[in-house]
Amino acid sequence: MQDAAIQAEGLRKSYGNVQALAGIDLEAPAGTILGLLGPNGAGKTTAVRILTTLLPPDGGTARVAGLDVVRDAAALRSQIGLAGQYAAVDENLNGRENLEMVGRLYHMGRAASLTRADELLERFDLTDAARRLVRTYSGGMRRRLDLAAALVARPPVLFLDEPTTGLDPRSRIGLWETIEARVAAGTTVLLTTQYLDEADRLADRIAVIDHGQVIAEGTSDELKDRVGGERLEVTLDDPGHRETAIAALAPMVEDRPRCDGTLVELPISHRRGAIAEAVRRLDSAGVGIDDIAVHRPTLDDVFLELTGHTAEEVAEEDGGQRESDRREEEQRAA
């Protein structure tokens, strides 16, 4: 695609024996959000580091804002903003000094840097804390300042590596709104997250990453369709009515409904009228129901379907271990 702001082909990276990226392709058209979704240690941060010129890939190519991440690294750095997993701000400076410093390092000049710093402090609701040392800031305030620092030079492409990890729900929603506003203004964003609702809410397209590979790619809806679209869930008032209920609902679906106790699940292709039709059929068959609802699959279902485990399971069970292995390897390799 001609106007892709982020385009990667076959990116590979290993740390010693640990393969962090096993050849991934990514593409984000200008002015869209690409979500990289995956558990800890899946390779998301490595991908961000390659695309932001911090790490050379072992193989493959990537272009950001039309510039090659290896050959044109120096020129590319003026086109990107990065907000990493940690709020990368100087604790011993105040908020305004932090943003001024970043502006100066983008070579914006002192006056322009200060004007921009004040503008961003205002927008991120940090004006009152502008002259307070960052070490007195709350976690949410640091994240906002970090994101503000990434926006200082109004970069056309923004990389946000798990920007809301560790934030309280209110700060999280605030950050989401800021990101959406940037994209509405034309910025392209690559966002990594292990939160399914975050990818669902923000990303135009989602690449699901596991073990250094893209295992699925598409819009949130496309991914959900891959796990079978919508289901009608009926809770019966009496498990004894199950067979009657299944027989009554059978004409509505091609596959046999799934059952579990009083719960009957039917895959449906059309949401419209499904509940009304099911209620009519069950009623005329004399089956009573406690509850009936159309269930849209979540990205959690997608992850489970694609990998055989949920995102949280991996993060908790072996993600931490894999992450620490990776870091060890990384240090040894360096």
Added chain:
Amino acid sequence: MSSLAYTISDTVVLAKRNLLRIPRAPDLLLSFTVQPIMFVLLFVYVFGGAIATPGFEDYTDFLMPGIVAQTMSFGGFVTALALSEDLRKGLIDRFRSLPMSRSAVLAGRTLADVATNVISLIIMVGVGLAVGFRFHSNPIEVIAGVGLMLLFGYAFSWIFAYCGLVASSGESAQAIGFIVIFPITFISSAFVPVDSMPSWLQPIAENNPFTTVVDAMRALWVDAPAGNDVWGAVLWSVGLIAVFAPLSVARYRRAVSA
């Protein structure tokens, strides 16, 4: 602006960042001010009476060049601490993603050390003069001595920069620095005449570059015989910078936060 002009302005921006933190971190301020005073007083009053220094008017004249050189060599420990902290907190990632000079983070950091070394130097010499130290050389030599000390301190800042980038934490960076530098400064002519050491230790102390630097300082400040020590000291300092500055910058260019 040319790329050299950018390098200079980036370096100044980062040096300023490093200096701004000092008045805000009282423990750091103490290490640049109170600690040198304490060392001068301890050595003069606790050890001074027991150490014979033939050829010098008194122990204070013998001690000052040595203890100033030692303080300068440790002045850069903040660099190790600060760089390792920047690395851990992801700031190095941010700096490396900015369109700034590749050497400015380290150059700004080590330049800030020069400024704090100037402060320590002024305080130490002031305290020294108060407890009986006197320059026995001409003003040009005194100023040359100051220049040598700042150059020598700058060289050690680059060693600490490398430690800070390699070590896994600020504490271990400092530990590496101290374990290496502490013995080097003590097995030298800095605090006692080398003649007073056991004979097996004398050749080590005699050939220790730190001894060369201390002897050069004695030549420049209290008019002790110099030999080739002044040039030797300059060469050692420049040599250390020539090795550790490129090593550190190369390391920085590949550094990523763990």
